Amino acid sequence: xxxxxxxxxxxxxxxxxxxxxxxxxxxxxxxxxxxxxxxxxxxxxxxxxxxxxxxxxxxxxxxxxxxxxxxxxxxxxxxxxxxxxxxxxxxxxxxxxxxxxxxxxxxxxxxxxxxxxxxxxxxxxxxxxxxxxxxxxxxxxxxxxxxxxxxxxxxxxxxxxxxxxxxxxxxxxxxxxxxxxxxxxxxxxxxxxxxxxxxxxxxxxxxxxxxxxxxxxxxxxxxxxxxxxxxxxxxxxxxxxxxxxxxxxxxxxxxxxxxxx
Amino acid sequence: xxxxxxxxxxxxxxxxxxxxxxxxxxxxxxxxxxxxxxxxxxxxxxxxxxxxxxxxxxxxxxxxxxxxxxxxxxxxxxxxxxxxxxxxxxxxxxxxxxxxxxxxxxxxxxxxxxxxxxxxxxxxxxxxxxxxxxxxxxxxxxxxxxxxxxxxxxxxxxxxxxxxxxxxxxxxxxxxxxxxxxxxxxxxxxxxxxxxxxxxxxxxxxxxxxxxxxxxxxxxxxxxxxxxxxxxxxxxxxxxx
Numbered sequence: 001x002x003x004x005x006x007x008x009x010x011x012x013x014x015x016x017x018x019x020x021x022x023x024x025x026x027x028x029x030x031x032x033x034x035x036x037x038x039x040x041x042x043x044x045x046x047x048x049x050x051x052x053x054x055x056x057x058x059x060x061x062x063x064x065x066x067x068x069x070x071x072x073x074x075x076x077x078x079x080x081x082x083x084x085x086x087x088x089x090x091x092x093x094x095x096x097x098x099x100x101x102x103x104x105x106x107x108x109x110x111x112x113x114x115x116x117x118x119x120x121x122x123x124x125x126x127x128x129x130x131x132x133x134x135x136x137x138x139x140x141x142x143x144x145x146x147x148x149x150x151x152x153x154x155x156x157x158x159x160x161x162x163x164x165x166x167x168x169x170x171x172x173x174x175x176x177x178x179x180x181x182x183x184x185x186x187x188x189x190x191x192x193x194x195x196x197x198x199x200x201x202x203x204x205x206x207x208x209x210x211x212x213x214x215x216x217x218x219x220x221x222x223x224x225x226x227x228x229x230x231x232x233x234x235x236x237x238x239x240x241x242x243x244x245x246x247x248x249x250x251x252x253x254x255x256x257x258x259x260x261x
Numbered sequence: 262x263x264x265x266x267x268x269x270x271x272x273x274x275x276x277x278x279x280x281x282x283x284x285x286x287x288x289x290x291x292x293x294x295x296x297x298x299x300x301x302x303x304x305x306x307x308x309x310x311x312x313x314x315x316x317x318x319x320x321x322x323x324x325x326x327x328x329x330x331x332x333x334x335x336x337x338x339x340x341x342x343x344x345x346x347x348x349x350x351x352x353x354x355x356x357x358x359x360x361x362x363x364x365x366x367x368x369x370x371x372x373x374x375x376x377x378x379x380x381x382x383x384x385x386x387x388x389x390x391x392x393x394x395x396x397x398x399x400x401x402x403x404x405x406x407x408x409x410x411x412x413x414x415x416x417x418x419x420x421x422x423x424x425x426x427x428x429x430x431x432x433x434x435x436x437x438x439x440x441x442x443x444x445x446x447x448x449x450x451x452x453x454x455x456x457x458x459x460x461x462x463x464x465x466x467x468x469x470x471x472x473x474x475x476x477x478x479x480x481x482x483x484x485x486x487x488x489x490x491x492x493x494x495x496x497x498x499x500x501x502x
Binding site: 014015018022025030096097099100102103255256258 | 277344358371379380384388
């Protein structure tokens, strides 16, 4: 299944490229600060969290600066949430194309995710500055970010195509998106860490694959710790199975999109 | 027939529900997925949009569809474009199909005409390189040289149409579908389009034309198909239905 997707898309790579390019051009047209928006969102949320947790709640999250703590957690989270925001309505927004012409429908949600990925890269540049300013000791374990991001990417793709496809049938999905993302945010250790959570509650939180990804991204970048191998493999297997079923579901319902949309 | 058959519809039936999906429940959907259904049965809120349609599109021919509204013309085009699939029967498509998308559907209002040529061109299956090469021709044919770098939200519907038509006729697709597109444009441009369609025909392209303009269809068509009462019949000429 992971093999069919690239082969289906390969033929349409130029269309995919054009959709991504169009998404970007359109988004920042008639906008003053353009791509700076990609930095503004994580930066402002990080500033707010730092303020609240340092001065209002007076909780110390980690042995290092809360700036690093929050920003490291916000980057993967914002990639995930803005991917969902772009991709869920992507099919229904293009109903005129879907009812007129054939192309692999997953191109639409995928181009939304790609846009979120570029935002992620832009936001990462600022993170590098923070790492330098706060003199973080970088170890080779930082390379774990790449496989962790791959996990995050495939998980995001699976959730996105599943919900985008379902949204063609039931618009409730779009209506629920804001609420779902909000709930998911609190279920993901972005503004907290699971280190001090009792073990049975920890297991509960790990039902959300983002818990593993966000926690470990923070650990390997800021704390220089490695990811536990067997845990990684376990999450990899779970996410692969999930991607497999979501993509199969999508392919199955895709044929009827033009009739239902 | 000596010509090679590019698209074939074999005893195609297509069923649609009258009501939108709002009256469906998830429970009903799950039951439908699980139990093998008999496609021939018509439930009380369903109807046949197409009944036993047999069609062949031959290379280099211009096929005209005519008939009353709601008789199934657009549904047939959708089947040819592989956007939807028949309930019963088979649709065989052997070549790339370029549908002329409805006025403005493939365009983004905030992009300029030129940018939209790239978007729309790739949507109908052109390569970016191909579009670059043909850009000058496309713009020249559309007669929009002065406005090509303006956002298309400022275009009139006639201008939209000219650009859309121009992109479609420059694609390398073997089969081009025109769904009632010539109705909005001015007479001069219509003549130009007819000329271009004849030129494409001479190049061996296959075309499907849907229109209510009888004179126009009779002028350019090779084959005529009356689509009425959800079925298709080959006829000799376009006439009053």
